[in-house]
Amino acid sequence: MSDYSSKRGGVSRRNLLQGMAVTAAAVSGVTPAMAQRARQKVEAERTASGTYQPKALTDHEYRTLQKLADWIIPAGANTQGALKAGAADWIDLMSSESEEMLGIYTGGIFWLDAAMRRMHGKNFANATEADQRELLDLIAYRKNESPELGPGIRFFAWARKMVVDAYYTSPAGIQELGYLGNKAVSKFDVPPECMDYAIKHSPA
């Protein structure tokens, strides 16, 4: 579970198929080598190592979104967090393909900056951590709904679910969650300690 990073990029369709019977080709016509060639080459997971250039958001908007990603899924003992996992990059990429999506983020970040300027005279990204937390604690909950906060609450709901999606579908998020599958195994087994735990905690 903890050695995911060593597997990252290593658990591929190619490796999975290599472990399997060579008769794979007999009926399906698929050999491991073919599968390897056929594998769709996609861009490797981009991390916030400074190499990503926003395609749709301005530098300021992108930096603000990175801050939000960091608040929503921060780095901690078990994870590098959503910022390093590239959540802002992914949202920018989606925004570059959709005016509707771009509008949500440009408008939302504009609102966030305006609200922070009214409270503390600064844009969101330049405010202190305490000031940022103060505003987020208002817009992260529907119970604070009001004509003033409504747009911010709705924007934060967008940012939250998209950062969550980006993170939990990234290698870091999958590792933190503890998903252990997507591999070829010759036998399906349930570890006895799992079964015992569940039965012990079930009604008699």
Added chain:
Amino acid sequence: MFQIQRASPVYDVVVIGSGAGGGTVTQVLTNMGVSVALLEAGPMLNPAKDLKEHMWPYEVSHRGAGPGGAAYFGRDPYPFGYFAASFGDWKLDGEPYTVAPGSKFDWFRSRILGGRTNHYGRFSFRFSDYDFKPYSRDGLGTDWPISYDDIAPYYSKAEAFIGVTGTKENIRSTPDGVFQTPPPPRVHEALVKRACDKLNIPCIPNRMAVITHATNGRPACHYCGQCGRGCMTASNYASSYVQVIPALKTGRLKLFTNAMARELISNDEGRVTAVSYIDKETRQERMIRCRTVVLAASACESARLLLNSKSSRFPNGLANGSGMVGRNLTDSVGYDLGARIPALEGMPKYNSDGMGGMHMFVPWWNWEKMGLDFPRGYHIEIGGGFGMPEWGDFHDVCDHHEGYGAGLMDAIQKDYGVWAGLSGRGEMIPNDRTYCEIDPDVVDRYGIPVLRFHFAWSDYEYKQVNHMHETFRSILETMGGVVDGPKHLEDPTKAISVGGTIIHEVGTTRMGASPSTSVLNKYSQAHDVKNLFVADGGAFVSNPDKNPTLTICALAWRAAEYLAEEMRKGNV
């Protein structure tokens, strides 16, 4: 306009559609030495290139949400997720269908070699002896012209060939078959079984079209849990890679892809002589000559083709002397209920992928109990486990928990893998208000008149849904679960699935003893047109609570053997 050459070959058999029925007919006939031409309305499937098995969500730039995050705006371009091998949708560009006012119906079509078998659930249950005689049993619906004993040998052949897991159980509703060893239950499935044991409800290993030991050159399942994405090693059943692609190697199969059948051409003697189709790539209409035709385009698509094949001899459509083409349409009843299972909270994680579907299920158990307020049964499917995280999996947690940071992450972690879901799949009884017909006002982009659907559930189905809810709740609560739903269903008409969405539509060219009330005879041969057979779910007389694909395969196998024998005798 027709591109027909005088020298064009006459095929012994033209099969229309490459799903479970067409794939089985193609496999059986080519193995018997018969030459077959197979028309598929979609493109070829190249498993190595087209299937997304083993892809991680981060290997696609949009993570499954579609370009521009389309799914966030309710425009999900992938009806069963980006990675599924569905190659189709509820709506297809340029190929509409209509729904009559007052009806709700959704029709799923997959345009690809293998059709819907590439992604289907693969649950493979035999019909019971009593399923073939529903009218004799409760006075509703119509008896089949065949009995369980007629089809049982073909169930065995189909199971042995495609490979089905299971165990001997001697449960009358769901007869035993030729089975491969099933994998053991996952944790949540074991908990469901414990609850069922307390409630005297059977819960048994699943019967799934997955091979657990090497079979006919296909390697055993590797338990990645992704059957819905199609299987690159052909370790589960799809007609594409288990039947049609191997049949190509016999040299007796001529495959026409992107070939959308338009009309069956018949002569004055009432025999089909040719199939007219649109080559989608060139948008040309072409004809292919045939000795016999097997329709396997899916129940509704086959009915459409017959209704669109009108002539002076067949003014109501081909093989429709009974007026039954398009009638008796049914889908399965669907109802789902889930619960958070506290016993799973904090359990160590494990790889719960397994087969791409439940390892345990509940067959119908009340078949002899009188006193229910509805006539027909249902089976229960079980969901749960630690799935590969996908787009949207935690939207509900975000919505309920709100907030951000460590608290939100904790809530997500606590939610992951602690749910169990139960799905009922029940029998619908054919009724007069449920059928498909040609819409006189609408054609598709190839100029072919389209189907108009009428659909209505009845009290038989609504009451069954009530029973499902009460049963599911008692199972989930016996597990200690916190049910995500009401104590009792207030309005089953709102809880029941929309017609067509379980994708078990059958009955539109039903078989029967009498040409005046049925389209096909007991060998799936048209009463009115001797060289025409139907090998899809259209032949069904009823729609028992067992997913239709295995029975489609068995009936198709039987029809193919009969057809070959009749051809040998010179009768067709």
